[in-house]
Amino acid sequence: MWGFFSIIGLIVVLYYIIYLILWIVLDSDVELAFKERFGKPISVLEGKICWITGASSGIGKSLALELAKNNVKLVISARRIEELNKVKEECLKIAPNLKEENVLVLPMDLLNFDSHESKFKTVLDTFGCLDILVNNAGRSQRVKSWDSIDINVDRELFELDVFSVVNLSRVVVRYFKAQKNGRGHIAITSSGSGLVPVPFSPSYCGAKFAVNGYFSALKVDEPTIDVTCFCPGPIATPFLEECFTGSPDAKHGIPVSPNERRMASERCGKLFAVAIANKTMLSWVGLFPISALLYIVQYFPNLRKIVMVILGRKGMQAIREGEKKED
Structure with a gap:
């Protein structure tokens, strides 16, 4: 009998050792890493409208760009039409099977809620249907202290990162529900900051926790609709320059340093495409120790307290900003 329990105990210990190793070596959660290697390829999305x-x-x-490589028909939106046109050119260049009419440049300001219906109508008029909506637009935040924030910053950040995302998604969800099978796919770019709070970004953390809650609830309320919450850690993108601060009229304005340890945007885009292709509900990505930290926070609450005390605010900030240790 004791031999049996010893074997069970050994299996449990080996299980956690293997997981710990995976947390260290992988740049995503274990499920997403498994899906990338053994799940559905991104090419299953070929011909879809995203x-x-x-x-x-x-x-x-x-x-x-990653979806274009796999012949996904695209609607690309943002406020800057010049930049959107450049993205379209790149998509067509790397995907010779995509035609000019397969990529729709649709400029929009998400804060203009009244335009959401008409913009969606343009999508349907162009392609006849929509399969996937990816809510990626948003802004981050950097502040000096929790109590230094003008309440209007909270309002503006929630308007963009939460309410505009929810409103556009509701427009699309109503369309999905009206279809014969009631199916469709909503994906959001959330953040690791929506799973574990980070220093000096309280409004942003609040917004990302909120948006995760909204879309987790969507999956409960509408089980036929696929929902993917994608939570990146530090990524090498220009987003820091546009960050909110503690004042409504100020931007952070500091670019990401090339010396910071951040996942490449291209790698992040590929993993996001994998998550969409495999319809994962929650995925996170980031270089070590992001995945390990998120696993601890999500699944080991008692250990979370110890880790948070050990890291402290300074350690959490260093992880969040992708700071490298000096030699």
């Missing part, structure tokens, strides 16, 4: 907001740069642009 609408990406915030597609003029960063993760949105990288996702658009």
Whole structure:
């Protein structure tokens, strides 16, 4: 009898050792890493119609290019039409099977809620249907202290990162539900900051926790609709320059340093495409120790307290900003 329990105990110990090793070596959660190697290839999305907001740069642009390689028909939206046109040119260049009419440049300001219906009508008029909506547009935040924030910053950040995403998604979800099979796919670019709070970004953390809650609830309420919450850690994109601060009229304005340890935007875009192709509900990506930290926070609450105390605010900030240790 004791031999049996010893074997069970050994299996449990080996299980956690293997997982710990995977947390260290992988640049995503274990499920997403498994799907990338053994799940459905991104090519299963070939011929689908995918609408990406915030597609003029960063993760949105990288996702658009990755999907274009796999012959996905695209609607790319953002405020900067010049940048969108450049993204379209790149998509057509790397995907010879895509035609000019397979990539729709659809400029829009997501904060103009009244335009959401008409913009979606343009998508349907162009392609006849929509299969996937990717809510990628948004802004981050950097502040000096929790109590230094003007409440209007909270309002503006939630308007963009939460309410505009929810409103556009509701427009699309109503369309999905009206279809014969009631199916469709909603994906959001959330953040690791929506799973574990990070220093000096309280409004942003609140917004990402909120958006994760909204779309987790969507999956409960509408089980036929696929929902993917994609949560990146530090990524090498231009987003820091546009960050909110503690004042409504100020931007962070500091670009990402090439010396910071961040995942490449292209790699992030590919993993996002894998998550969409495999319809994962929650995925996160980032270089070590991002995955390990998120696993601890999600599944080991008692250990979370210890880790948070050990890291402290300074350690959490260093991880969040992708700071490298000095030699």
